[in-house]
Amino acid sequence: MTMPVRTTLRVRYAETDQMGVVYYANYFVWCEIGRVEFFRQLGHDYKLMETEDDCHLPVVEANCRYRSPARYDEEIQIETRVTLLRGAVIKFSYRLLRAEPGRERLLAEAETVHVCVDKGMLKREMPEKYAAAIRQTIEERV
Known part of the structure; x- marks a missing residue:
């Protein structure tokens, strides 16, 4: 799989503030969109990670x-x-860019740190089927 995983979206009016720019907290919503698509590109469904494998990834740092x-x-x-x-720890990095031809620009760089927990919020190891796929994406960059 080619890294990074790229996801495209269009800014909605509701995401902007009174000054006409995207409200700062919405960048973290976009990071979540990127994270879900990252797992989808690995062939895994974020929702099924939780419901079938009891693997939840709360954000502990952003x-x-x-x-x-x-x-x-x-x-x-x-x-x-x-x-x-x-x-149990996984760290994501994100680059958010304006993607319009001729107007490309870096908008933000973000990181989120997550800890794998069960539904009782007890820390657990990342299930191997996910960990193996994730390790492969890290090794591709080395």
Whole structure:
């Protein structure tokens, strides 16, 4: 699988604030979209990870460096990759870019850290079928 996983979306009016730019918290919503698509590209369904394998990935840390504002109706590309997988901990990195030809620009760089837990919120190892697929994406970049 080619890394990073690329996901495209269009900024909705409801995602903008009074100044006409995307409200800062929406970048984390977009990161979640990228994360779900990352697993889909690996051949795994995020929902089934939870319901069938009792593997939940709550966010325990999130940060974002905003570089340029996004505005209503712009096409955005989310680049998602895993930068760390160690036991129950997984770290994703994201680049959010304006994807319109001739207007490409880096909008933000973000990271989220997750801990694999069961439905009782007890830490557990990432199930091997997911861990193996994720490790392969990390090794492809080395």
